[in-house]
Amino acid sequence: MDEKLLEIKGLKVWYKTYRGDARVVNGVDFFVRKGEKVGLVGESGCGKTTTMKSVIRTLDEKAAEIPEGEVLFRGKDVLKMKKPELQKIRRHDIAMISQSPMSALNPVFTVGEQIMDIIRFQGDIPKSKAYETALQAVKSVMIADPERILRSFPNQLSGGMCQRICIAMALVTPRELLIADEPGTALDVTVQDQIHSLLRKLVSDRKMSLIMITHSLGVTRELVDRIYVMYAGNVVEESPTAELFRRPLHPYTQGLMKCVPRLSGGGVSAGIYGYIPDYINASPGCRFCPRCSRATEACRTRRPPLVSVGENHRVACFLYERDAGKEELK
Amino acid sequence: MSGKPLLTVKHLKTYFEIPSNRREKQYVKAVDDVSFVIREGEVLGLVGESGSGKSTIAYTVMGMERETGGEILLDGVNIAGKNGKRPRTFQKNVQIVFQDPGSSLNPYRTIRQILTLPLKVHNIVPPAERRDKLHEILEMVELPDTFLDNKPGTMNGGERQLVSIARALCCEPRFIILDEPTSSLDVSIQAKIINMLLKLRNEKRLTYLFITHDLSLMRNISTRVAILYLGKMCEIAPTETFYRKPLHPYTRMLLSSIPVISEEEEALKPEKTVPKGEIPSPVNIPSGCCFHTRCNRAMEICSKEDPVMREVESGHCVRCHLFRDCPASGQI
Numbered sequence: 230m231d232e233k234l235l236e237i238k239g240l241k242v243w244y245k246t247y248r249g250d251a252r253v254v255n256g257v258d259f260f261v262r263k264g265e266k267v268g269l270v271g272e273s274g275c276g277k278t279t280t281m282k283s284v285i286r287t288l289d290e291k292a293a294e295i296p297e298g299e300v301l302f303r304g305k306d307v308l309k310m311k312k313p314e315l316q317k318i319r320r321h322d323i324a325m326i327s328q329s330p331m332s333a334l335n336p337v338f339t340v341g342e343q344i345m346d347i348i349r350f351q352g353d354i355p356k357s358k359a360y361e362t363a364l365q366a367v368k369s370v371m372i373a374d375p376e377r378i379l380r381s382f383p384n385q386l387s388g389g390m391c392q393r394i395c396i397a398m399a400l401v402t403p404r405e406l407l408i409a410d411e412p413g414t415a416l417d418v419t420v421q422d423q424i425h426s427l428l429r430k431l432v433s434d435r436k437m438s439l440i441m442i443t444h445s446l447g448v449t450r451e452l453v454d455r456i457y458v459m460y461a462g463n464v465v466e467e468s469p470t471a472e473l474f475r476r477p478l479h480p481y482t483q484g485l486m487k488c489v490p491r492l493s494g495g496g497v498s499a500g501i502y503g504y505i506p507d508y509i510n511a512s513p514g515c516r517f518c519p520r521c522s523r524a525t526e527a528c529r530t531r532r533p534p535l536v537s538v539g540e541n542h543r544v545a546c547f548l549y550e551r552d553a554g555k556e557e558l559k
Numbered sequence: 560m561s562g563k564p565l566l567t568v569k570h571l572k573t574y575f576e577i578p579s580n581r582r583e584k585q586y587v588k589a590v591d592d593v594s595f596v597i598r599e600g601e602v603l604g605l606v607g608e609s610g611s612g613k614s615t616i617a618y619t620v621m622g623m624e625r626e627t628g629g630e631i632l633l634d635g636v637n638i639a640g641k642n643g644k645r646p647r648t649f650q651k652n653v654q655i656v657f658q659d660p661g662s663s664l665n666p667y668r669t670i671r672q673i674l675t676l677p678l679k680v681h682n683i684v685p686p687a688e689r690r691d692k693l694h695e696i697l698e699m700v701e702l703p704d705t706f707l708d709n710k711p712g713t714m715n716g717g718e719r720q721l722v723s724i725a726r727a728l729c730c731e732p733r734f735i736i737l738d739e740p741t742s743s744l745d746v747s748i749q750a751k752i753i754n755m756l757l758k759l760r761n762e763k764r765l766t767y768l769f770i771t772h773d774l775s776l777m778r779n780i781s782t783r784v785a786i787l788y789l790g791k792m793c794e795i796a797p798t799e800t801f802y803r804k805p806l807h808p809y810t811r812m813l814l815s816s817i818p819v820i821s822e823e824e825e826a827l828k829p830e831k832t833v834p835k836g837e838i839p840s841p842v843n844i845p846s847g848c849c850f851h852t853r854c855n856r857a858m859e860i861c862s863k864e865d866p867v868m869r870e871v872e873s874g875h876c877v878r879c880h881l882f883r884d885c886p887a888s889g890q891i
Contacts, residue, residue, distance in 0.1 A: 272745040389837050417608040417772065419834035422816035426833070444745065447818030474820060488750040490776040492802070492817060492824040497757070497779050500750030504715055 233301075234406060234438050235284065236260040240298030242279050242288065250294070251508040253279050255462035255516070257298075258535065261406065266432060266439040268449035268470070271459035272485075274505055277442045278328075280459075281408050283308070285323050286315060302406075320351065324399035325408040329415050330391035334383035340367075340394050341379030348401055366397040370427060389420035393427070400431060407432065410442045425452055446489055450474060455541070458482050461505055461516040464535065468542040478544045481517045515546070523548060562599035564635070565734055565766050566620070566653075569594050571629035573612075573619045577842065587841045589615040591790040592629070594868075597734070602760070602767045604777035604798075606813075607787035608838050613770045614658075616787075617736045620768075621645070621655050633734075651681045654727035658739040660719035664711040670722055671707040677729040692729075699762075700725045700755060717748035724755065728763075736768045741776075753780060774817055775824075778802055783874075786810050789841055789849040792868070796875035805829060806877045808854045848880065856881060 242254035254276040261267050269277045282288045284300055286307060300307040302318060310318070327333045335343060344363040348354060354362075360379075367375040370393040383391055392412055399407060409428060413421030429452060432439045441453050449456050449470065456473050458466040458481070466479040477483045487498040503520040512518070518528040527547050535543045536550055573590040590612045597603050607613045618624045620631055622638075622645035631638050638649050645653075657663035664673060674693055678684060684692045694704055700721045711719050720740060727735050737756070741749035757780060759765060769781060777784050778798065785795040786809065794807040805811050811829040819825055835853045839845060845852050851861035860880050868878045870888035877885075 272747065387837050417838070418774075418816045419608065419812060420837055422818075422834050425818075445818060446820050450820055451818050485747060486820065488746040489820055490750075490753075490773070490779045491821070492775045492778055492814075492819055492827050493821070494778050494802075497750050497753045497776075499754055500752075501747035504717060504748070 232263050233260045234263045234265075234303065235440075236299075236301045237280070237284070238299045238301070240280060240283060240300065241296050242276070242283055243294045243296060244292055245294060246509065249509045252511055253462055253508055254283070255511070256532075257459070257462070257464055259457060259464065261438045261440060263405075264436050264438055265455065266441065266453040268441045268443060268453035268456045269459060270443055270446060270449055270456055270485075272444055272505065274461075275459045276462040277459050278410055281325070281410065281440060281442055284408065285319055285325055286310075287325075321402065322404060323406045323408065324404045326392075326395050326399050326410060326412050328411040330388055330395050330412075331383065331415075333395050334391055336383055339380055339382055340386070344379070344394070344398055344401060347398055351402055362401060366401040367394070369400070369431070370394075370397045371423075372397075388416050389423065392416060392420075392424055396424070396427065396431070400435070403435065404437060406438045406440070408440045408442070411444070413448065414443070414445075428452070446474075446486065458485070461511075462508065463516060463532075463545060465517065465545045466543070467535065469540075472539065472542055476539075476542075478538060478542075478549060479517075479546050480521050480523055480548070484520075562601065564596045565599045565601075565633065566597045566768075567630075567632040567635070568596070568616075568620070569630045569632070571616065571619060571631065572627040573615050573624055574627040585842060588790050588844060589841060590619060591844075593787070593790070593792050594629075595785060595792070595795065597766060597768060599733075599766055600764065601783060602769055602781045604781035604784040605768060605770045605787060606772060606774055606777055606784060608772060608813075610789075610838050610841060611787040612790040612841075613787050614738055615790075617655060617738050617768065617770055620736065621653065622649075647681075651730045652732050653734045653736065654730065654732040655736040655738060656720075656723050656727050656740045659743055660711075660716060660723050661743075663723055664719060664726075666710060666712050669708050669710055673711075673722065674707075674726055674729055677726060681730040683730055696725050696728055699728060699759065716744050717751065720744065720752055721755065724752070724759075728759065731763075732765070734766045734768070736770070738770045739772070742771065742773070749776075756780075774814060775819070786813070789838065789844055791849060792878065793850065794875075794877045794879075800872070800875050802827065804875075806871060806875070806882065807879050808832075808856050808881075809850050812853070812855075848878075 237257055237259040240254055240257045243250040243252050257280050271277050295308060341363055344366060345359040348359040348362050363379060364375055367378055372378050372393055413424050443449060453470055455469050457464050460481045466482045477486050484501040488500055490497055501520050506516055506519060514529040514531055515533050518524040533545045533547045535545045537543050538549050571590055571593045574586040574588050577585040577587060579585050605613050615624060619626050622643060625643040633649055638645055640646050675689060678689055678692060697704060702721055741752050771777060781798050783797050784801045786793045788809050794810050805814055812832050812834050815829050815831050816834055832855050847862040847864050848866050851857040858880060866878050866880045868876050868888045869882050869885040870876050871882055871885050876888040
């Protein structure tokens with residue numbers, strides 16, 4: 230359980246633009262243990278998808294550059310792998326589910342053809358056997374009438390159904406790590422709920438690791454064991470789920486929690502002042518500092534490192550740097 | 560439930576014809592016999608899944624779609640004009656803010672041009688005072704004056720949505736329809752826009768019809784909530800009652816599937832019902848009560864007979880056979 234399956238160290242991803250380099254991922258440290266469910270939370274544009282895309286190297290290599298960092302999968306650096314080795318990882322170890330199920334499926338092939346394609350890509354498998362496997366996969370994601378679904382084209386199915394197919398496709402062969410990129414965002418709440426409970430069940434049945442990318446704190450609370458909060462290309466807080474909701478420490482996490490409308494009422498908070506910063510001429514200091522009400526001079530010039538403030542709980546904020554030191558002294 | 564009725568919708572139907580070769584015509588019944596009243600000063604939340612017809616109701620009221628049947632009254636006066644157009648006074652008094660500020664603002668116009676048009680059309684202020692009026696409106700939505708000569712493409716989603724709100728405010732309306740104004744935005748920006756809307760409501764005494772799929776958001780801003788399913792209304796109640804005692808099985812299913820962030824909220828959710836299936840196609844609406852295919856309390860009668868709206872307690876109306884004994888509701 231303690232073994233780190235995937236570890237990202239100091240990852241930086243820059244996108245080349247005509248104005249200069251946009252530093253979208255600015256030094257991210259991240260890890261997933263075997264069998265662990267981890268959430269990556271942040272608002273749009275904070276670099277969560279970019280980080281995860283660099284894990285399976287599906288970034289557009291013409292536009293994106295990785296100047297620094299390591300992505301270790303079972304101790305081997307994915308970023309340095311040659312194509313055959315990388316293909317092997319994509320084929321057998323890591324699967325990713327994308328945000329929009331409708332556009333992730335090819336509209337000109339039936340669902341069955343697409344699933345069977347993946348199965349037969351694994352090796353020399355006869356068509357009839359592949360069909361059986363596909364049928365099993367579709368059944369495992371709670372689809373009634375799987376034969377009909379295999380014959381259908383994606384446009385004949387609803388969004389929730391397509392997302393189930395995507396999950397089935399990701400899991401036709403045993404995988405060790407599943408990366409789910411906002412699998413419920415494009416769907417209605419009731420369907421989202423179904424997809425999430427399906428994921429929860431599949432992941433625990435097969436003892437996989439899960440990385441859940443989402444912008445919703447509520448979703449992570451229901452689904453994962455540990456949460457990373459990202460803001461503007463940095464991990465600002467990292468904590469076990471229960472601890473994070475009991476004691477959010479980073480001013481951004483606190484602000485974000487206040488912004489979520491509560492079912493218990495109590496009005497809506499004022500939001501977080503300002504907008505996300507420009508990634509091209511970003512300041513050397515803390516990237517949240519222009520929006521932070523507790524910013525000091527140090528925040529403007531220096532980037533706060535992640536410091537430990539409790540068991541597995543780490544924050545990147547100068548407010549806690551002194552506390553962290555004290556704890557270590559004790 | 561005070562205030563006099565501002566907008567009354569009676570038995571509204573909006574059907575779309577499907578092109579087909581069959582002899583009998585097929586329709587998508589996007590809105591099917593919906594009635595409600597919005598009183599002055601209210602914020603009515605209209606909630607439903609995608610395809611439930613919530614946006615179609617907004618578009619029909621605005622005159623962007625033509626109604627197939629039913630009546631819409633503003634201040635008790637029917638607003639059906641010639642060839643489906645709405646009268647000019649209606650256009651001035653009722654405004655709409657769309658979901659996607661990226662596509663509802665003309666990318667080739669500056670903010671100044673976008674905001675000046677409604678001032679000209681409705682002749683709100685004499686031409687000489689337009690400049691001052693523009694500054695006043697931008698100040699209301701707390702955008703800096705420097706934005707006036709920008710185009711929407713240079714602004715982020717939150718700022719664009721503020722411009723959309725400013726545009727709606729230009730002709731000094733009394734009633735604004737907000738069609739998912741924050742669903743494409745992040746929560747920190749959403750909070751900002753919502754606060755702005757609530758502030759404007761107090762200052763200008765506005766009435767809102769707030770369309771959304773987010774029940775937690777509605778809890779915090781609406782005075783009444785209505786739930787739509789497949790073009791029909793399932794339940795409508797004052798916010799407090801609605802969240803304390805949701806009655807319709809669909810409402811309970813919706814509420815129980817919301818992801819929340821605290822124990823306190825968890826306790827407020829109805830007992831967990833596992834959602835079954837998805838919203839069916841509006842072309843082939845199930846017989847009887849259209850929800851019976853997904854309902855966990857469906858009875859024999861549900862697939863045969865469509866229930867009518869019944870008033871369970873004052874102001875709390877439900878359309879479900881479980882409440883057969885309650886009196887049929889009048890105006891809601």
